Amino acid sequence: MFKLKPCPFCGGEARGWCRSATITQADEIDYNGYVSCTKCPAKMRSTYQHVLGPEAIADAARNWNARGAVTPPAT
Numbered sequence: 001m002f003k004l005k006p007c008p009f010c011g012g013e014a015r016g017w018c019r020s021a022t023i024t025q026a027d028e029i030d031y032n033g034y035v036s037c038t039k040c041p042a043k044m045r046s047t048y049q050h051v052l053g054p055e056a057i058a059d060a061a062r063n064w065n066a067r068g069a070v071t072p073p074a075t
Contacts, residue, residue, distance in 0.1 A: 002061035004035060012039030014064060016057040018046075033060035 004014035018033045033046035033056030044067070046059035 002058060002065065004061055005065050007037035007040060007042050008067060009042050010037065010040045012037040012042075014038070016061055018053040018056045018060075031056040033057040035060045035064040 002016070004016065006012060007014060014035050014037055016033065016035045018031045020029045020031055028051060030049035030051060031046075031053045032049055033053070034043055035057075036043040044060055044064040046056045047063060048059065050056040050059065
């Protein structure tokens with residue numbers, strides 16, 4: 001399992017989850033993985049649909065953790 005970075009917008013805890021997306025012509029279920037913040041509406045999706053749910057969550061976790069640093073506006 002991946003250690004998720006905190007939310008770049010509010011610092012909230014991130015959680016990974018997946019859901020079935022489509023049923024292919026071969027009657028396989030494809031999954032989309034997501035990582036979302038528990039405090040605000042920030043969410044990141046997996047790059048591709050995956051046959052296994054844990055692969056989809058891992059893909060979304062890599063995307064979440066690889067995001068660019070957010071620089072607060074100058075005041």
